[in-house]
Amino acid sequence: MLLLIDDDIAIQTSLSLLFRKEGFAVRMADGPFETRDVLAEETPEAIVLDMNFSVDTSGDDGLRLLRYLREHLPTVPVILLTGWGSIDLAVQGMKAGASDFITKPWQNEHLVQSVRTALKLSAAARQSGEPASASRRQLDEQFQLDNIVGEDPRLLDVLATIGRVASTDAPVLITGESGTGKELIAEAVHQNSRRKRQPFVKVNLGGISSTLFESELFGHVRGAFTDAKTDRVGRFELASKGSIFLDEIGDLDPASQVKLLRVLQDRTFEPLGSSKSRTVDVRVICATNRNLEEMVAKGEFREDLYYRINLITVRLPALRERPADIPRLVDFFVDNLKTLYNRPNLQVDKSARQWLKNLTLPGNIRQLKNIVERTVLLSGTDILTIDDFEKHLPTTHAAPVTHAFLPPVGSMTLDEMERQMIERAMTFHNNRVANVARALGITRFALYRRLEKYGLNYDSSD
Numbered sequence: 001m002l003l004l005i006d007d008d009i010a011i012q013t014s015l016s017l018l019f020r021k022e023g024f025a026v027r028m029a030d031g032p033f034e035t036r037d038v039l040a041e042e043t044p045e046a047i048v049l050d051m052n053f054s055v056d057t058s059g060d061d062g063l064r065l066l067r068y069l070r071e072h073l074p075t076v077p078v079i080l081l082t083g084w085g086s087i088d089l090a091v092q093g094m095k096a097g098a099s100d101f102i103t104k105p106w107q108n109e110h111l112v113q114s115v116r117t118a119l120k121l122s123a124a125a126r127q128s129g130e131p132a133s134a135s136r137r138q139l140d141e142q143f144q145l146d147n148i149v150g151e152d153p154r155l156l157d158v159l160a161t162i163g164r165v166a167s168t169d170a171p172v173l174i175t176g177e178s179g180t181g182k183e184l185i186a187e188a189v190h191q192n193s194r195r196k197r198q199p200f201v202k203v204n205l206g207g208i209s210s211t212l213f214e215s216e217l218f219g220h221v222r223g224a225f226t227d228a229k230t231d232r233v234g235r236f237e238l239a240s241k242g243s244i245f246l247d248e249i250g251d252l253d254p255a256s257q258v259k260l261l262r263v264l265q266d267r268t269f270e271p272l273g274s275s276k277s278r279t280v281d282v283r284v285i286c287a288t289n290r291n292l293e294e295m296v297a298k299g300e301f302r303e304d305l306y307y308r309i310n311l312i313t314v315r316l317p318a319l320r321e322r323p324a325d326i327p328r329l330v331d332f333f334v335d336n337l338k339t340l341y342n343r344p345n346l347q348v349d350k351s352a353r354q355w356l357k358n359l360t361l362p363g364n365i366r367q368l369k370n371i372v373e374r375t376v377l378l379s380g381t382d383i384l385t386i387d388d389f390e391k392h393l394p395t396t397h398a399a400p401v402t403h404a405f406l407p408p409v410g411s412m413t414l415d416e417m418e419r420q421m422i423e424r425a426m427t428f429h430n431n432r433v434a435n436v437a438r439a440l441g442i443t444r445f446a447l448y449r450r451l452e453k454y455g456l457n458y459d460s461s462d
């Protein structure tokens with residue numbers, strides 16, 4: 001049952017007609033008292049709450065009721081209806097735990113989609129509460145994850161999350177350093193969704209100037225500006241029925257952020273030079289290597305836009321956090337190159353695969369891929385050794401960790417250095433104390449003592 005809370009009889013009627021037509025069982029409530037009466041009889045699967053339901057349109061009553069609902073029905077999704085003028089209220093509502101917000105006047109399709117997405121997400125959350133983390137094999141059986149190599153638990157968590165939410169229309173925000181595979185993950189969201197046969201349109205927002213933003217995203221009509229000789233279809237329209245991937249969303253200037261918010265909010269936009277609104281049905285996937293939360297706190301990124309895009313957030317680990325995946329990635333790249341360059345005997349010897357784990361790779365997987373490709377191309381041999389890699393490593397790139405990289409004398413105490421080395425070894429060996437102790441040449445006991453001394457976390461059962 002879907003519970004609709006609104007005191008305006010006209011809105012109640014049109015909402016209830018809409019959802020009944022879509023096959024929902026519907027109940028209605030005028031305000032807090034009626035809501036409590038309904039809840040005493042039946043628990044709804046989802047709730048649509050008009051934030052300005054009372055004559056006092058400050059929205060305080062709406063927020064109070066929302067808090068009550070979150071407290072008493074924490075797993076039931078609540079979708080908010082708010083006026084355009086009260087986006088702040090919507091943001092407060094999202095902070096208080098609402099699933100989504102829709103601005104009035106709403107698009108029927110968008111509102112129904114939002115309720116369905118919230119229902120699917122809450123069902124997925126119930127399911128995922130049961131089994132422990134899935135293994136790579138289980139994930140491959142369930143989802144289409146070709147070309148995404150890795151078995152690190154943090155990556156598997158990301159894959160499980162995107163697999164689970166791909167079938168919904170929920171917006172996904174992918175964060176992570178440059179080269180960690182954000183675009184690959186965005187494609188996987190699309191590939192595992194019901195939109196997979198429709199377009200996947202990528203837009204690099206970092207590369208679009210604010211003057212071109214509108215015409216690039218929304219298109220323009222002939223004559224909209226001097227150089228507009230013909231009509232142009234924008235990226236949103238190209239992505240119609242499919243997914244749009246907004247890369248580098250943290251690079252968007254404030255004026256463009258407002259324009260983007262509007263289309264994400266109402267799913268409507270006007271091409272430049274046209275006064276006719278168009279509606280679009282797209283799934284939105286965003287990525288950034290910047291810290292959006294911090295940018296919101298500094299006022300550099302709109303909070304309402306942030307809440308609009310971050311319903312589901314996944315963070316991709318940097319390669320240095322998952323060094324055990326490096327040999328697997330190397331094998332994968334070499335396999336691809338075997339076919340590409342017709343060199344079936346190509347391989348990387350065992351010690352070189354291990355050695356590559358020691359490189360500092362700020363460019364992450366992209367950088368590792370370049371190093372492997374470059375070495376394959378430049379060294380004539382089929383079996384690549386450490387020597388081959390060392391010879392062809394660009395000096396400005398990944399520096400192998402050797403004593404030449406000790407910090408300058410006076411810049412660090414021995415204690416600080418010891419702490420950093422231990423932290424690094426713990427990350428490298430996935431916190432396996434026995435392996436870390438061996439790698440550092442000390443006993444386990446000595447390692448425990450140091451972990452305690454520096455206040456570093458470890459698993460005492462290990």
Ligand SMILES: Nc1ncnc2c1ncn2[C@@H]1O[C@H](COP(=O)(O)OP(=O)(O)OP(=O)(O)O)[C@@H](O)[C@H]1O
Binds near residue numbers: 147366
């Ligand atoms: N898990 C992975 N398995 C195999 N290849 C990967 C994986 N992750 C990334 N790659 C490869 O690494 C390269 C960089 O990945 P991608 O472009 O997705 O990174 P990104 O995080 O979007 O980078 P940027 O922030 O610079 O846009 C691509 O060639 C991609 O195919």
